[in-house]
Amino acid sequence: MDHTQDKYYIPHGSHWPIVGSVALFVMLGGFAVYLNGAEIGGMASLVGLAILVVMMAGWFGNVISESMAGYYNPRVDKSFRMGMMWFIFSEVMFFAAFFGALFYARQLAIPWLGGEGTKFMTNLMLWPGFEAMWPSNGPAHAGGDFETMAAAGLPAINTAILLTSSVTITIAHHALKNGNRLLLNLGVLVTVILGFSFIFLQAIEYLHAYSELNLKLSTGIYGSTFFVLTGFHGLHVTVGAIFLTVIWIRVLRGHFTPQKHFAFEAAAWYWHFVDVVWLCLYFFVYWL
């Protein structure tokens, strides 16, 4: 088919979305069955995940080959950019929910349980003897005694890693725009390595928290906010690192030109997004 550049490219039907729907049905349906106590659901869930991976490879593969075939004019490129931008905005709002929970618990829920303001009787009648402080696992001391993660240790190293990776991806971006293939290649590779190092250290940190600090997901509100915030962030770093790995392979294959490299920029934006979320995490969860 001959698709001229001057026309906005409308694909003619695709089976990938429906495959994606089947994948999510099997994956989440299976997971729900598993949560209800049937082991078989876990297997189904993994099968669903596998279908989802196939779907993403197929769908993105389609888009990449269409792009390489020159079907996309600047306006299609702009649609992709806007789409990615607003997708990241929705991700920001997803994290906002959990940060909101953290701030609410620290600033309102815990002080109220401690009898602040008009909540004197709440404290006296329901939770006598509970003193408001942060970190806290609540009046019932959920999960028992625990220690918090020191901000100066692994988290500081991880902060340095992510900040450095933000610099390396920017160096790669400039190299791409200047046509410096070698620096581009190295820049993305270093970013990928830093990204996976972050995940590795985060895993060690979790191990440390569980085995030595008695800091668990079930450690009251502190453990809940700590693990859900850092956990979803870690998940996003993983996705970002996989995204960048694909970009690195595409760099090796020479897919990007100084003028046309939307996928690279999308990955870079996503990477900066997880970086900014981490800075907020480091500041509000580990430090303060």
Added chain:
Amino acid sequence: MGPEYEATADQHHVDDHDHHGAPSGIKRWLFSTNHKDIGTMYLVFSLLMFFVGGAMIMIVRAELFQPGLQFVDPAFFNQMTTMHALVMVFGAIMPAFVGLANWMIPMMVGAPDMALPRMNNWSFWLLPVGFTFLIATLFMPGGAPAAGWTMYPPLVLQTGDAFPFLVFAIHILGASSIMGAINIIVTIMNMRAPTMTLLKMPLFVWTWFITAFLLLAAMPVFAGAVTMLLFDQFFGAHFFNAAGGGDPVMFQHIFWFFGHPEVYIMILPAFGIVSEIIPTFARKPLFGYNSMVYATASIAVLSFIVWAHHMFTVGMPLAGQLFFMFSTMLIAVPTGVKVFNWIATMWRGSMTFETPMLFSLAFVFLFTIGGFSGLMLAITPVDFQYHDTYFVVAHFHYVLVPGSLFGIMAGVYYWLPKWTGHIVDEKLAKMHFWLSAIFVNITFFPQHFLGLAGMPRRIPDYSTQFADFNMMSSLGAFGFGLSQLLFVYIVYQTVKGGKKASSEVWDNPVGLEWTVPSPAPYHTFETAPEVR
């Protein structure tokens, strides 16, 4: 959008080889990337869900026909009220608006299709997955979710096997909405014909544009809220458990931070639809176009700072109650601007009363009643009396049924000839309108009195003093439900055949969609049209 795009638009060839019809068979629907086909699927799905949710509420109204327990046990009653709300909100109203957006926005802005057609397909095909989960919960041990659509913990954590399915259904429907919203935003920002400047856009496009941002900001927060529920239930987290330092009230705050924008997601596109229809049948341009756009944007911004008016009785600090009372009342200002503009548009207009106009007029009149009862509820001290009574039920059904739903009906009657190429049988359509308009008031108006007299919502039995109004309300509901079968017949009849519609369909309507033939060709505006 630099000048380069205008140049590329000019290079389009009218006789391009890509002009082809619809693919045949099941693949046309499963694999579709065509905004019209996807719009049709959304609308049909929404109609189906409208009857599923409607059947559920018929059970509720049958139980409430007389005091005492007659037909269902209270647990099932609670499942029906909960599922009715979830199905109507996420299955009927929202997909109907997305369907209308899919059909109309590309045509209205002069675009060849939605900006991201494959993702458009996925947005739709996630809905059947989400609703398979949700409807399947009816047959699970413990039954369907019964804690109300607001899912407050700790009550919702008592849900049986349905619980994880409920959470994942919300995730999937949320993903669908987010992708739909991204598509609409990108289409409007990037796909307009070069001469379609922002302040020339039809109001339906404007209101959907603003709605899409609400979706984008609100849905992920909802996803976060139900995720926290999931973690509390299965992974030992303590977000909403005071013993662990959490707070069940925190869920209510997070939920309503999503929930209040959500109710505007369900009304702003309807504002857009009636703003299209009233000028056509008043034969005057819309009064105060710019102020309509600014009012819509103001409502959208305000919708994020009013959420706690849903929880005045929960034990908030006084400062919070005052803030949320005043911010809520502020919304009456831009809403008043809109109602004023609709009326001013009709002022000295050469009016005719075809079915879309009848639904729009009922919308303006009855939505305003719902708006006024909303103002009453916004007043904190009196809300302590109204909270969780049938007054609240009457209020939000006035804005959702003769509001959102009538808006959708008006839009369907207005654009159905454009979609099918056939004129709607006016006599039957008018009968559908009058039956709907009369029964909707018989159903919901008495609920105001019930609420003010103190009848609580979500309870299957009631004191005998409420019997008369409840019987009236139930009769109205049965009548309203039956009348909607007429709607299905009218749509079916119009799709099948009827008098051929012209391009314009109505008397001199304004908008690009009326410049293409009826039915609209499978691909429209592969060449960007000229706007004035």
